[in-house]
Amino acid sequence: DTDSLVQYTKAPIQESLLSLSDDVSKLAVASFLALMRFMGDQSKPRGKDEMDLLYELLKLCQQEKLRDEIYCQVIKQVTGHPRPEHCTRGWSFLSLLTGFFPPSTRLMPYLTKFLQDSGPSQELARSSQEHLQRTVKYGGRRRMPPPGEMKAFLKGQAIRLLLIHLPGGVDYRTNIQTFTVAAEVQEELCRQMGITEPQEVQEFALFLIKEKSQLVRPLQPAEYLNSVVVDQDVSLHSRRLHWETPLHFDNSTYISTHYSQVLWDYLQGKLPVSAKADAQLARLAALQHLSKANRNTPSGQDLLAYVPKQLQRQVNTASIKNLMGQELRRLEGHSPQEAQISFIEAMSQLPLFGYTVYGVLRVSMQALSGPTLLGLNRQHLILMDPSSQSLYCRIALKSLQRLHLLSPLEEKGPPGLEVNYGSADNPQTIWFELPQAQELLYTTVFLIDSSASCTEWPSIN
Template structure:
C-alpha cells in the first residue's frame, strides 16, 4: 500500500471517494471511505447522523483499526484532517483521536517513519503531538492496548479525564496510591513503586509483580509487565495487590520503605504457616515474637492478645504459650536498644534461613505421585517447583520449570472439592505427568506461566 499523495492536499471538509492508500479489496476500500466519514463526523467537519454520538463514532473508528489492513489508512486519514485545518476546535478533536490511536494500534513498519516525522514536526505547535509520540513509543515497546476500552473509560476520555487514582494493596495491610493514565502499563507502576523502595536495578524490579484479584478472589493472577492497567482496573469487582515474587537479587536494607515492605510480606507468610517452624523450636518462636513486638515500636510488655498475633495459628495448639511468653521476655531484655527497623531486618534475616524462603508458597492437599498424610507445601520460584514435607522440612519432589511441557487445569474430582493442576514435564522420550489438588490451582497455573515468560522473555505456549 502506498499513499496517493495527490489526494492529501484536499481540504479538511472534502469527502473522499476512495481510500487514500491503494487497497485492492473492494470491501476494505468501502470500509476505508466509511471510516473517513466517521472521522469527519467525530471531528465536527460533517454533521452526525441522528442516533449517533461521539462515543459511537469513536468506537466505530477503533473497531476499523482492529483490522490491520485498515490501520495505515486511518492513520493517513487523520493526518490529512489535522494538517492545515482552519477550525482549531475541530482540529483538536482530530489530534485527540490521533493520540488515542497511537496508544492502541501500531502502524505498519512502512508508515512508522513517516508518522514519527509528522509527530516530531508537529510537536512545537501542537500539544497533543507530544502525547501522541509518547503513546506511539509505548506501543512500539509494549504492543499497544489492542483491546477496546469499556464505555466508561471512553466517556472519561472525551471529557479530558485521562488520569485516575488506583490503590495497590501491599502485604501487611498498607495501600500504595498512584495515578495511572490511559496507556500506563504494569512495568511503569512497578518501576515507580520500586523507586520508592530505593530499587533501580531492572533485574530486581523484574522480581516484583502486580496481582489481579477479581470476584472476591475467585480469579487471582499476576499481570504481565507489558499489560495495560486500564484493561483490567476499569472492570467491576477487581483489586490490585503487589508482592515480591522473585528473590534472586541479594537483599539490601538501606531504605526504610524497602525494609518495611519486605518485612510485611515475610511476616505474612510466616503467620499464614507458609514459612514453617517446628513446634519444638520454642526459643526460635519466642525470638520471632519478640522481633515482631519490637517492630511495632511498642514500649510496653506484650499482652496475651499481642502474643497470639505473633504466632502462626497452626502452632498455637502445639506449643506451651506460658513457655513462649517467658522466653519472649528474655529475648526482649536481650534486644533492648533495637530500633523498629533493626527488629524488622533481624526478622527477615531469621526467616531467610528457612528452606522455603524466597518461594511463592501454596498448600497442596493431594499429589498424584506421593502418599501424603496431610497437606504439604509447594514452593515455586524462577527455577523449579518444590514439594516439601511441612513437618520434616525435607523436599519430597522437585520439578525444573525448564522441563515443563504442558499445564492443564482440572475440575474438582468431588463436588465442592478443590480443583487440580496437571503438569507434564521431562524429556520428549520419557515424559512424566503429575497433578496437584489445591484451592489456588488457577493462581498457581498463571504464576508458573508468568515466571516462565519473565525468565525466557517469550510467550510460553503451554496454557490449555
Template sequence: DSEATSLPSVTAYTSVSSDSHSYTMQEFALRYFRKPLTLSTANPLWPQAPIQESLISLKEDASRQAVAGFRVLMQFMGDQSKSWRKDELDLLYELLKLCQEEELRDEMYCQVIKQVTGHPRPERCARGWSLLSLFTGFFPPSTTLMPYVTKFLQDSSPSQELARSSQEHLQRTVKYGGRQQLPSPAEMQALLKGQAVRLLLIHMPGAMEYRTNIQTFTVVGEVLEELCGQMGITDPQEVQEFALFLIKGEGDLVRPLWPHEYLNSIMVDQDLSLHTRRLGWESPLHFEHPTYVSIHYSQVLRDYLQGKLMASAQADAQLAQLAALQHLSKASPSPPSEQDLLAYIPKPLQWQVDMATIKTLVGQELRQLQEYSPQKAQISFIEATRQLPLFGYTVYVVLRASKLVLPGPVFLGLNRWHLVLMDPSSQKLCCSITLKDLQRLHLLSPLEDGGPPGLELNYGSADSPQTMWLELPQAQELQHTIVFLLDGSMTSTQWPGN
C-alpha cells in the same frame, strides 16, 4: 501499496534520520498514495470534499470501507454534519474499529493526518489530533509508515500539545505492543470529555495502600516501576521481582499481570482489585528505605505466621527470637502478654510449643535486644527467617498429590527456578521439579462435588515423561503464576486449562 501492519521494532521508531529519506508525510503521499496529492492546503473552500476512493491503493472492499471511514472522520471532526442516529461515541468507535483492521490501519492514519494538516478551524483540528492520539496508543502503523508518522509528530510537537502526547503513546505502543482492546463506553465518554486520568488503588503487604493516577495507555510495568521507586528500588532487575496481582471478589480469580498489560483494559469491573508482592528474591536485599523494610517485613511476617516458612515446634530458641523481634517491631513499652506471645507463634505450631519455655526465652531475648529500634527489629526478623526452608518461595497448601502418600497436606514452594513439595511435619523434601522441565499444565475440575480443583503437571524429557496432579484450592492461581515465572515461554496451547 501499503505493507501489511506488523509490530515495528524500537529501531523502526528511532531511525527517522538514518538514511537519505526526509520522511515527511508529503514524501509519503508522493510515493504511496493512489494519486500524488499534497497534504497541506491553503484552499479557502475547506473542508475538503469527501474522498471517492482510498488514499492508498487497497482492494475494492477495503477501499469502500476507507471512503466510508473518511466520511465518519469528517463528521467526528465537525467538517460534515452527522446523522441524527449517531453521536460522538458512535463515530469514535467506528473510527477505532476501522483502525483496528490491519489492512486499513495505514489508510486511517493518513486520513487523519491529511485532515489535521493545514486545517483552518483550531477546534475541529483539535478533534482530529485527539483521534490521532488514540490511534497511536492503540495500534502501531506499518513499518513503512512508522518513520513518516514519527517525523510528522516530531515536527508538529512545538506547536501542538496533542502531538507530544501522540509521540509518547506511539513510543509506548512500540515498547508494549499497543492496547488491543477498545475502551468501554464509560471510558470512551470520559476520553471525549478530556477526563483521561483515573485513580488506581494498589493493596500492599501489611494493609498498606498505594494510590496513583493512571491514564488511557498506562501499563503495569510503569506502575510497578513507580511503586518500586517509592521503596527506593532503582535496579530494573529488582523491579522485575515484584508483580501486580489481579483479584476478583474474594479471590475467585488471582493472577499476576504481565508488565505490558494496559491497566484500563483490565480494571473494568467494580469487584476487581490490585495487590502487589515480591515474587522473586534473587537480588540482594537492602534496607536503607523505611517503606522497603516495612513492605518486606509485612510479607515475610504473613507467610511466617501462616506457617508457610516451616519453622519447627522443636526450635524454641528460634521461635522465641522471632517472637521478640515481632514485639520490638511494634515499639510497645509493655512486655508481651500471653495472648501476644501466642499470636507471635505460627498458627500450626501454637498448640505444639511449651509456652512457658517460650515466655522465658522471649524475656531473655527482649533484655538482650532492648536497644533495637522497630526498624532494626524488622530487618533482623527478615534476616532470621531467611534461614527457614521455604523463604523466598511462594507457598501453596496442596491437599493431595498423586505421587505422594502422606497423612496430611503438603507445602508447594514456587520460585523462578523450581517447584518443590515438602512435608510440613518432617520438613523433608518430597519432590523437586525444575520449571524449565515443565511441558504442559492442565487445570482439572474438582474430583469430588464441592471439592477443590486440580492441576496436572506434565514434565521431564521426551525419553522420560512424567505426570503429576495436585489438588489445591488455588490451582488456577498456581497455573497462572508458573506461566508468569516462565516469562510466557509456555504458550496457551500448552496449558489449555487457563
C-alpha cells in the same frame, strides 16, 4: 502534488490516499467519511453519535492493512484545518489511535517526525508521542474501552485514581490514564522503595483479585490497567514474586514492605519452623514485638499472635515466653526498623524463603499423604512436608509440558491442577488438590514467561 495529499480537504475522498486493493480502498473511503463526521466536517447520519463514529473508526483500524491509510487520513485532516475546534477532535482521535495500533515500520519515521514537529504548538501531539512510544514498547491496548472511558478521554478527563494494596494492609494511591500499563505502576511502586534496577523491578508483580478471591492472577507487565480494572469487585495487590536480587536495607519503605510480606507468609505457616524450635520461635517473636516499638512485657496472648497459627496448639508457651524475655533483654536498644531487618534476615535462612508458597491438601505421591507445602520460583516447583521440612519433589519449570485444571472431586471440594512434565522418553504426571489451583496455574505460567531460560510455554487447558 505531495503537499495537497497531506493538507486538509473539505470534500470526502473518492479513493484511498495510499495504493491499496479495490476492496480495501472502498473501506478507506468509508473511514475518511467517518473521520470527517467525527471531526464535525460532515453531518452525522441519523441515529449515529460521536461514540458510534469513534468505535467505527477504531474497528476499521483493527484491520492491519488499513492502519497506515487511516493514520495518513488523520494527518491530512489536522494539517491546515481552518476550524480549531474541529482540528482538536482530529488530534484527539490521533492521540487515541496511537495508543491502540502502531503504524507500519515504513510509516513510523514519518509519523514520528510529524508528531515531533507538531509538538511545540499542539499538546495532543505530545500525548500522541507518549502513546505511540507505549504502543511500540507494550504492543498497544487491545480491548476497546467502554463508552464512559471514551467520553472522558475526549473531554481531557482520562486520569483516574487507582488503589494498590501493599503487604501489611498499606494502601498506595496513584493516578493512571487510558494507556497506563502494569509495568509503569510497578516501576512507580519500586521507586518508592528505592528500587530502580530493571532486573529487581521485574521481581515484583501486581496481582489482580476478583470476585472475593475466585480469580487471582499476576498481571503481565504489558497489560493495560484500564482493560482489567473495570469492575467494582476487582482489586490490585503488589508483592514480591522473585527473590534473586540480594536484599538491601537502604530505604525505610523497602524494609517495612518486605517485612510485612515475609511476616504474613511466616504467620500463615508458609515459611515453616519446627514446633520444637523454642529458641528460634522465641527470637522471631521478640523481633516482631520490637518491630511494633512495643516496650511492654508481652502477654501470653501477645506471644501466641507471634507464632504461626498451625503451631499455636503445639508449642511450649511457657518455655518460649521465658526465652523471649531473654531475647528482649539481649536486643534492648534495637529500633523497630533494626528489628524488622533482623526478622527478614532470619526468615531468609529458612528453606522456603524466596518461593511463592501454597498449601496443598492432597498430592498424588504416596510419600505425602497429608497437607503439603508447594514452593514456586522461576526455576523450580518443589514439595515439602511442613512437619519434617523434608523435600520430596523438585520439578524444573523448563521441563513442564502441560498444565490442566481439574474439577473438584467432591461437591464443594477444592479444585486441582495436573502437571505433565519430563521428556518424551520419560513423561511424568503429578496432580495437586488446593483451593488456589487456578492462581497456581496463572502464577506458574507468569514465572515461565518471565524466565529468560524458558523458550517454550507448556500447553494450558
